Every structure is written in C-alpha cells, then in structure tokens.
Amino acid sequence: MLDKWALRQLAKPTQWSAQQLAKTQLTANQVTLFGFGCGLSAAAFVAINQYPLALLLLLLNRICDGLDGALARLKGSTSAGAYLDICCDFIFYSAMVVGFAFVDPLNNALIACVLILSFMTTGSTFLAFAILAEKHQLTKLHYPNKGFYYLGGITEGTETIVFLVLCCLLPEYFYPLALIFASLCFMTGFIRLYSGYLTLKPLASSTSVS
Template identity: 55%
Template structure:
C-alpha cells in the first residue's frame, strides 16, 4: 500500500549509490546476493535474541534490495535478475520470521507459523497474477520499472519491513504483532484474488471438441 510513496522518497539516494556501485564494477545480481546473505545472517542473531544487531542486518538487507533494482536499471534489467530478486526476498522474509520462532519457541512458534502460512497466500497470489498478466501482455503503469507485474495490496514491502522493525524493537510482543500482520496479509490475499477475478474472468477454457 505504501510502496509507491516510499519509492519516490528513496529513489534519488538509491540512484546515486547505484552509480557508485556501477563505477566500482559490481553487477545487480552480485548486489542482490550480497544483500541476501546479509539478511540471512540476521537469523542466528534473532535466535540468540540479539535483536538490535538483527535489526541492523535487516535494514542493511533492505538497502541492498533497493540498490540492486537501481543498479539493474542502469545496467539493463534481466529476467533472471528479477527472478533472483523475488526468490531471495521471499526466502529472506520467511527466514526472519523463523528467527523469532527460534528465539522463543514456546511463545512465538504458533504465531510464526501462522504468519508464514499467510505469506504463502500473499506470495502465491502475487506471483500467479504476474504470470497471467505477462501471458496477456498487461503492463503495470503504477510500477513500470519492475521486471514483472507488481500487484499491490494492503501489505507490500514497506509494511513488511515496518513490521519487522516492530518485531525487533518489541520482541516480547512478537506473537501479537505477527498475528495482526497475518490478518492483514490475509486481506491482501483476498483482494488480490478479487483483482485477478476482475482481470482474468473473461478467459474461457478451450472446449475439447474431439470425438
């Protein structure tokens, strides 16, 4: 919901930083992987309840996630680059939730599982819509710079990262915050399904006329 506004705020500093990375000879995919492994390194810190260190790593991961896109636009976007970025994002998101489950299994495990379950809904509804949109050559005018159709919703990247920040700042309330965000993710999944129905409902399955 907030991504379109956040992009406008961070675009200029990301473009400047991407220029420096380009001059240094780094590729967008290299930046994606560096950020990905930085993000994964937050998991053991979460497990050992070192929440402030984990928060710094999470924010650094998100910085690299913005930089790889800005760098790709300078160097030329590729389908594999877009694919790699999405895969790393979803693994990172679920990994952070896993870290909180490991930190306090008795208190957090159920809420963490519920949240990852709803992540499956937001992720599958997002990616499947993108596949169908590409099949129909539907362009996204809201996020034209994305490598695939970016279907928005109540819980986008900005809201997810804001929630992760809250998790780290108030870890004792993780279960409650996770269940609240899981409910919002469920709303996002439903609205995306409704959007897909409105967009693709005229698509009729072919009739088999063979004897």
C-alpha cells in the same frame, strides 16, 4: 499499500547510490546475493536473541534490495536478475519469522506458523497473477520499474519491513504484532485473489489452467 510512496521518497538517493556503484565492477546480482546473505544473517541473529545486530543486517538487506534494481537498470536488467531478487526476498521474509519462532518456541512458534501461512497467501496470489499478467502482456501501470507485473495490496514490501523492524525493536510483542500483520496479509491475499480473478476472467486464454 505504501510501496508507491516509499519508492518515490527513496528514488533520488537510491539512484545516486546506484550511479556510484555502477562505476565499480559490482553487478546487480552480486548486490542481491550480498543483501540476501545479510538477511539470512539477520534471521540467525534473531534466533540467538541478538536483536540489535539483526536489525542492522535487516536494514542492510533492504538497502541492497533497493540498490540492486537501480544498478540493474543502469548496467542492463535481466529476467534472471528479477527472478533472483524476488526469490531472495520471499526466502528472507520467511527466514525472519523462523528466527522469531526459534528464539522463543513456546510463545512464538504457533503464531509464526500462521504468519508464514499468511505470507504464502499473499505470495502465491502475487506471483500467480504476475505469471498470467505476463502471458497476457498486461501493462505495469503503477510500478514501471519492477521486473514483473506488481499487484499491490494492504501489506506490501514497505509494510513488511516496518513489521520486521518493530519485531526487532519490541521482540516481547512479537505475538500481537504477528497476529495483526498476519490478519492484514490474509486480507491482502483475498483481495488479490478476487481482483486478480476479475482482471483475468475476461481475457481469452489459449490454454486451460486447473
């Protein structure tokens, strides 16, 4: 819901930073993988109750996530790079939740399972629609810089990062924060399922999908 606004606010500093990186030998995929390593490290620090370090690495992960796409557009974007980026994002999000389950399994494990289920709901409806949108050559109207058709919702990347930051700042409130966010994710998933179905239903298909 906030991604379009956030992308507008961050566009200029991200573009400037990417231009500086473009002068080096770094590739967009290297930035993606470095950010992914930061993200997995953040999850590991959550699991051992080191929230300040986890928060720092989480923010580094998000900075890299913005820079890799901007750098790719300067040096030449590829489908493989877009694929790597989205896979790393989804693994990172789930890893952070697992970190909170590990640090306090008695209180956090059950709601962490529900939260990951809600992530699966948003992620599956998001990616399945992207595949079929590409097949039917649907235009990326709202997010022209994305490497695939980007179906929005209540909980997008910006909201997810705000949620994870809050969890690192207020780990004792992980349960209620996760419950609220999971509810919003389920709402997003069902909205995407419904709107995606209505969008694709009128389109002719050469193959059946079961």
